[in-house]
Amino acid sequence: MGILDRIAGTLDELAGEGDASAREEIALAVAEAERGDAAGGEARLADVAARFPSLAPAFFHLGRLRARRGALDEAVAALGKAVDLDRDAAAAWAELGGVLARLGRTEPARDALRHAIALATEAPLRGRAHAALGRVFSDAGQLGKAVRELRKALETLGDDPEVALAYARALARAGEPEGADALAHEARRLGASARLFAEAAAATAEPRDAERLLREGLARAPDDDALQAALARHLARTGRADEALTLARAGVAANARSLDALATLREAYAGAARWREALAVATREAEAGAAPPAETRLALALGARDREALAALGETVELPADAARALRAFLAGDAADTELVALARHAPDEASRRFVVADHAPAPPAANLVALLEWVHAFAARTPALAALTVAAGRAVEAFDRPLLVAVMGEFNAGKSSFVNALVGETVAPTGVTPTTATVNVLRHGPATGARVVYHDGTVRALEGAALEPFLRELTDARAAAVRVVEIFHPLASLRRVEIVDTPGLNSIRSEHEKVARDFLVEADAIVWVFAIGQAAKASERQALALARAEGKHVLGVLNKTDRASDDEITAVVQHVRGGVGALVDDIVPFSATRALEARRAGRADPALAAVEDALESRFFAHARELKRTTALAALQRFVTASRAATPAATPDDLPGQHAALDALDARLRGALAHERVALRARIDEAYRAAAFEVRDFVRPRAWLFGEHRAERADERFLVELLEDAVERATDVTRAALRAALVAEGGAAPPADARASAARAIDAAVERFGAYARGVVEGGAVAEFFRVDLPRLKLDAAAIRGALVRRAPDPEQILFAELARALAVEHERARAALDDAGAERTIRNLLREERLERPLDALARAVADLSAP
Secondary structure, eight states: OOHHHHHHHHHHHHHTTOOHHHHHHHHHHHHHHHTTOHHHHHHHHHHHHHHOTTOHHHHHHHHHHHHHTTOHHHHHHHHHHHHHHOTTOHHHHHHHHHHHHHTTOHHHHHHHHHHHHHHOOSHHHHHHHHHHHHHHHHHTTOHHHHHHHHHHHHHHHOSOHHHHHHHHHHHHHTTOTHHHHHHHHHHTSTTOOTTHHHHHHHTOSSHHHHHHHHHHHHHHOTTOHHHHHHHHHHHHHTTOHHHHHHHHHHHHHHOTTOHHHHHHHHHHHHHTTOHHHHHHHHHHHHHTTOOOOHHHHHHHHHHHTOHHHHHHHHTOSOSOHHHHHHHHHHHHTOOOHHHHHHHHTTOSSHHHHHHHHHTTOOOOOSSOHHHHHHHHHHHHHHOGGGGGGHHHHHHHHHHHTSSEEEEEEOSTTSOHHHHHHHHHTSOOSOOSOOGGGOOOEEEEEOSSSEEEEEETTSOEEEEEHHHHHHHHHTOOHHHHHTEEEEEEEEOOGGGGTEEEEEOOOTTSSOHHHHHHHHHHHHHSSEEEEEEETTSOSOHHHHHHHHHHHHTTOOEEEEEEOGGGSOHHHHHHHHHHHHHHHGGGSSEEEEOOHHHHHHHHHHTOOOHHHHHHHHHHHHHTGGGHHHHHHHHHHHHHHHHHHHHHHHSOOOOOOOHHHHHHHHHHHHHHHHHHHHHHHHHHHHHHHHHHHHHHHHHHHHHGGGOOSSSOOOOOHHHHHHHHHHHHHHHHHHHHHHHHHHHHTTSOSSSOOOOHHHHHHHHHHHHHHHHHHHHHHHHHIIIIIHHHIIIIIGGGSOSOHHHHHHHHHHTSOOHIIIIIIHHHHHHHHHHHHHHHHHHHHHHHHHHHHHHHIIIIIHHHHHHHHHHHHHHOO
16 A cells, blocks of 8 residues: 555545545645655645645644644644544544643643544554653653553553653653563663663662663673763762772763763762862863752862862852852851751761861860850850850859959848948948848949849849838839849949848748849859857758858858847857858858947947958958859859750660661551452452342343343442442451551551651542542443343353453552552652651751860860869
8 A cells, every 4th residue: 555545544534525636635745745845745735724724634734744843833733723623533632632742731732642542443543642641641740640551552552662661761760660670671672772771770779780780781882971970870879989980080081071971970989978079070060061060069069178169159049048048157157056957968978067067166265264254155145055044154254353242141130231231331231121022132332322123034223322222112022023133332442342242031032032142152252141149050051051162162150149149158159150050161250230330330440340351351352363263163164064954965866767667667568558459359359249149139030031131220320339338348448457557566666757648648549549439330330231231141140240340440550559659659758758857867966066065075174174273
């Protein structure tokens, strides 16, 4: 048969009884194009289409020729006209679907190809339409549907090499285990490209098998640069760096201008963790006009710890926004923890991740106490985990350069405020306030008398001198509870040498003030403990003094109110106090604050006051610098202890255990799938067997003796409902069995997210199969059984069952194959999420180590060195 006869046959199919002369012209135009004059053939066809606008074949062949020369939009217009004129033209629908697919118009291409499949009467055309539809689905990433359509194409067309290759690629992309074998089979086909071995290797999970495929390809094409590069990359990924580098260098030596060879060499250097060499190759690639992606260059620059390369990358706009922001902050030296984590994610190994998180890590100064105090304050301020310690660190810095801080302490009503007033010679400390409204007061030198109220919320209120006493006496319980400390300023010369903390009694104040008072117990440079002569050395006092001693504080004991006792009583009480707390105080001096203040006002000397002043001078004032140094060192030691307590512990890394639990979940699900592949079919088969008996029983009473079996509409509806319910019950068992596999039987449980995503995939697959099964049963299977099969059947359960089962919904592709693919995707996603979480955990642990633990260890060493005799 000649070409004109074949064209005429096609035209008869497309045009039916159309105009004979027009069909002849179309045949001539197509033959002209086939002989090489495509433009002439297209012009002739355009003329025919213009003269015969209702003739579908003219538009069909015109569309084909336009598609052949790449005028796709014009081809779509012509082919669209063809199918509008002849809705049953399967060939035109197939051609239109193919052109739409080339234009990337997935949905209309899919619809056109489905029309072609439904209308095609010839197997080759139907097979080609299935193949085209499979490619459409593949391009759209709908790999399950692609595999299904391409399999149908192969079943229709036989072993077509082009379709077989597309099918193998779809299998490989879908992650099907047979995908690699199918690609390898296609690669071994006579005349196939040797580079298919590289595709097969890429789809192969087992590294040894992948290497074997690559070497097989090289044996067929030993000079193939792409295969050599693929093998070098594979060797680099599998840890065989020396072999990879040998191959990669040979590739560059053979073709120094090959961009693929350079890229392979870069990857081989990276596989060997030789980051500087890899970065140098990336520079060569950039100079050749094919720079690697910015994220690749960032990883290499981090691996090489090359600040110049990093700075250059920081000026580009190619990096993702989060990476660019983190890199700029890193280069500026002010990166927050979150930015360091974001940048370290791009670092290729632990050394480079440590480089990121350790860079600009704070290092405490050595042998300089003032600088160390300032460093601690700044360190706490910029470290979120230590934010609560910032205020205390700031107070330690401030206190070191202030006068000696002496805390006057004791139980309520021991005469502490009176002692303070007697000591300074003025009524500067308020007396006579009630225990509940008593506040912690700090007496400091100031140019004028006044006060400042500091509240727990950080707010401050200034008071003039005359307003202080009314303020303190009028405090309500609620208002007193809000006050942290009252700073009282007075222009007394004595306050230039010492600042005095006047605290309420530790046994009679509210908890807010007791905490502040106890803070001063450890923050003060020295302590004066005021005992009341009638109740000295109580157990509560011993407890507080023991705390002061534990903090290394020097304590001067003052036995107050001696004006109420005789000399013998005073001596006895002093001996009693020394016996009770003597080991906790440096000395005990008898004293009467009332007499001392009266003597000062009268201008008389008071021996007891002189004794107190001498004791303060010899024990505190003469050693002020030493005492302040001791207090500062103690504050630094407390900071180290509190910082370590406040710092979150390193997150344990159980990545191998989590991976094992995830793999165990995957194994259980695959086992359950394998079991249910058989079990569900058995349950559906049993359901159809039972349905066969039902059909036999309700048809037999109405059977004609010498006629056809017959059934009513109600019988059809009954059978539909019966089969739907049976399939639903069968699949519910499958759902339960698959969900049961989500639960670990002993051992570590898989991540909750992985279980949840697998459960959703199971539910979606079961629901999808349920909808498909209902469509099969309701969409004609039962009706066709009653209309076509039943009249010819022997009323035998086996025969009825056989006829029903032929039209039963098949769970393999819709349920099991799709679910297996979905679960494989979810498994890989869960593994990636585990790896991602593990990487972040590793980075955060490194961050903790480099920016918290190491600085704190260095601080502890510096404090120990300064504390050493």
